[in-house]
Amino acid sequence: MTELRHAISGTPPRPIRSPIDKIALLAAPGLLYLAVLYAIPLLLLLLQSFRSEDGGITLDAYTSFFAESYNLEVLLRTLRVAFLTTLLSLAIAYPTAIAMNRAKGVWLTVFLVAMVLPMSLGVVVKAFAWSILFRSNGALNQTMEFIGLIDAPIRMLFTETALVVGAANVFLPFMVLPIYAVLRQQDEALQHAAASLGAGPIFRFFNVSLPLTLPGIVAGAAFVFSMSISMYVIPSLIVGETQQTLPMLIARSFLYLRNEQLGSTISAILLIIAIVVVLSSSFLAARLGAKE
Amino acid sequence: MNPISRRSLLKGTGALALGTLALPGIVRAQSKELVIGCAGSHTAWMEQIVAPHMRETIGAEILFEGTKSSVNLEKMASNRSNPYLSVVQMDDPVMIQAVEEELLRPMDQSAVPNLANLRDGTIHMDGMWANYVQPWAGIAYNTNAREGVDSWSALWSEEAKGRVIIPSLQNTEGMWTLFAAAMLATGKPFAEAQYETDAAFAKLEELKPNVLTTYSIMSQAFNLLEQGEITMLSGNFSSYTLPRKAEGVPVDLAAPSEGIFAMPSGICLVKGGPNPELAEAYVNEMLGADLQAKIAEFASSVPANTKVDAGAIVPSGVPIHSPDWSFVTSNRREWIERFDKLMAG
Numbered sequence: 001m002t003e004l005r006h007a008i009s010g011t012p013p014r015p016i017r018s019p020i021d022k023i024a025l026l027a028a029p030g031l032l033y034l035a036v037l038y039a040i041p042l043l044l045l046l047l048q049s050f051r052s053e054d055g056g057i058t059l060d061a062y063t064s065f066f067a068e069s070y071n072l073e074v075l076l077r078t079l080r081v082a083f084l085t086t087l088l089s090l091a092i093a094y095p096t097a098i099a100m101n102r103a104k105g106v107w108l109t110v111f112l113v114a115m116v117l118p119m120s121l122g123v124v125v126k127a128f129a130w131s132i133l134f135r136s137n138g139a140l141n142q143t144m145e146f147i148g149l150i151d152a153p154i155r156m157l158f159t160e161t162a163l164v165v166g167a168a169n170v171f172l173p174f175m176v177l178p179i180y181a182v183l184r185q186q187d188e189a190l191q192h193a194a195a196s197l198g199a200g201p202i203f204r205f206f207n208v209s210l211p212l213t214l215p216g217i218v219a220g221a222a223f224v225f226s227m228s229i230s231m232y233v234i235p236s237l238i239v240g241e242t243q244q245t246l247p248m249l250i251a252r253s254f255l256y257l258r259n260e261q262l263g264s265t266i267s268a269i270l271l272i273i274a275i276v277v278v279l280s281s282s283f284l285a286a287r288l289g290a291k292e
Numbered sequence: 293m294n295p296i297s298r299r300s301l302l303k304g305t306g307a308l309a310l311g312t313l314a315l316p317g318i319v320r321a322q323s324k325e326l327v328i329g330c331a332g333s334h335t336a337w338m339e340q341i342v343a344p345h346m347r348e349t350i351g352a353e354i355l356f357e358g359t360k361s362s363v364n365l366e367k368m369a370s371n372r373s374n375p376y377l378s379v380v381q382m383d384d385p386v387m388i389q390a391v392e393e394e395l396l397r398p399m400d401q402s403a404v405p406n407l408a409n410l411r412d413g414t415i416h417m418d419g420m421w422a423n424y425v426q427p428w429a430g431i432a433y434n435t436n437a438r439e440g441v442d443s444w445s446a447l448w449s450e451e452a453k454g455r456v457i458i459p460s461l462q463n464t465e466g467m468w469t470l471f472a473a474a475m476l477a478t479g480k481p482f483a484e485a486q487y488e489t490d491a492a493f494a495k496l497e498e499l500k501p502n503v504l505t506t507y508s509i510m511s512q513a514f515n516l517l518e519q520g521e522i523t524m525l526s527g528n529f530s531s532y533t534l535p536r537k538a539e540g541v542p543v544d545l546a547a548p549s550e551g552i553f554a555m556p557s558g559i560c561l562v563k564g565g566p567n568p569e570l571a572e573a574y575v576n577e578m579l580g581a582d583l584q585a586k587i588a589e590f591a592s593s594v595p596a597n598t599k600v601d602a603g604a605i606v607p608s609g610v611p612i613h614s615p616d617w618s619f620v621t622s623n624r625r626e627w628i629e630r631f632d633k634l635m636a637g
Contacts (some may be wrong), residue, residue, distance in 0.1 A: 073636070131516070135521045137520075157521065189595075240457075240507050240508075240513075243508060243637045244636070252628065252632070253367060258389070
């Protein structure tokens with residue numbers, strides 16, 4: 001009857017919508033898994049950070065955390081290391097992604113394997129490898145001495161520079177792959193069109209290629225920054241306890257100080273930073289996507 | 293083919309999640325096994341010596357979770373209502389915390405007969421835990437870089453600038469550098485100096501130019517000692533350095549003239565832990581003469597059982613210090629924070 005009415009009026013029939021999209025249900029196992037093993041414990045952790053000794057609600061843990069200059073120093077170091085790691089990863093990843101995009105056949109396979117295979121190597125192994133390279137008689141110092149950059153070995157082990165280099169090495173694939181994915185979608189005709197209108201290679205890069213790859217850069221930066229601010233094993237092995245980061249403070253609070261509230265508070269601060277980064281990057285990616 | 297209904301999808305998801313969470317428990321319940329928490333640095337000899345011995349004598353498969361004492365304590369506290377560890381082997385100061393948090397079950401000679409054969413001073417707090425071996429701690433050094441270390445003051449020497457690593461106070465072996473600093477700063481004997489915390493921290497501050505880093509994970513630091521990147525690793529112990537020396541690595545453990553320290557390795561029963569009788573049998577075997585002799589030899593440590601000859605494991609002619617662990621336990625958290633701030637780069 002309804003169909004007949006539509007046929008008479010000439011309007012197309014409206015599809016009957018189910019309150020739940022059946023395809024969306026495919027996400028249910030993943031969502032349930034994350035809810036049980038991630039979201040609920042995280043919520044409990046957050047609540048713990050606001051709990052006072054008498055069972056009430058308080059902000060004391062936060063005020064005392066920010067009142068301590070050492071904690072602020074650690075917070076700033078964590079952010080600085082994460083920012084520099086992201087920057088270094090981007091500097092290495094962007095040309096790599098361009099080269100991967102140009103590569104064909106076996107070379108493309110080589111690139112992809114070179115990106116993915118090191119991810120199967122444990123972080124501990126990579127950290128040990130870097131500590132060998134950074135030693136006073138290690139390959140880096142010897143090379144710099146050989147080419148005359150330095151007169152005597154310089155200290156690289158247990159420095160912030162070493163941490164940034166080591167972390168960028170571990171997280172590099174997470175920057176390369178999103179940029180590569182965006183580059184793959186670019187229409188090559190755009191470059192030819194720009195060239196035919198007289199645009200040089202540098203102009204084309206800054207006005208055509210770069211703006212189009214920004215969503216990939218934002219996604220990669222969000223990945224690398226989030227992983228860098230929460231890394232624990234890499235700084236523990238590469239810089240030790242003399243340059244602590246927020247995750248190291250969390251471990252110390254729970255395991256050694258047995259101060260669950262302090263650990264929960266620092267975890268909540270780290271979580272807020274991560275949420276801000278993820279939301280900002282999503283917003284940026286959406287804006288940049290819309291501009292395209 | 294019938295389409296998947298929403299209800300069956302939800303049922304399947306629930307079953308999958310439940311299965312994922314329950315599977316390890318189901319698999320574990322099917323075999324006669326014990327999960328033991330132990331020190332990460334002990335895992336090698338635990339797997340080589342203890343696991344086969346236990347399979348043969350008490351018929352149990354042993355799963356070792358090698359980590360730091362404080363991590364073992366956290367595992368016990370977090371799983372208080374449903375413990376999965378049956379026995380834990382950790383350092384004395386952390387044992388005191390475990391007793392305070394009511395996580396341990398006392399042992400007695402009726403269940404653990406070998407307790408009767410232990411040296412004086414190895415059973416603590418009415419049988420809450422016992423020391424099963426005692427490695428000794430001094431200064432590990434690279435034999436290509438030095439001939440020995442006569443005094444703890446060598447850590448502060450000009451030639452050691454940037455060539456020393458010390459353990460964090462998060463690790464029990466970190467206490468030895470603090471106590472050595474107290475002795476050097478005050479000139480008092482250890483028994484008195486161990487309470488001079490302010491003097492010890494002031495002396496530690498003077499050590500900063502020589503400290504390449506502080507560690508909470510020892511393996512990396514020891515590797516740098518073996519490679520000659522550092523010349524001295526403070527507070528290291530016989531069960532770690534001497535087996536490496538025996539393998540031909542250019543390292544040795546020095547016993548400085550001011551004294552060495554007795555590393556307190558304890559064993560305890562977890563309150564409410566699974567397989568309680570098997571756990572008691574495990575502890576009894578660990579304290580038995582047969583296994584004690586093997587462990588003492590492999591780990592270059594003093595055995596706790598009086599029926600086993602201690603041999604020449606401990607260097608003679610230097611005092612062996614054992615600190616007031618209750619004083620350490622009551623102050624350790626504050627010391628850790630103070631140490632981290634002091635050593636921050």
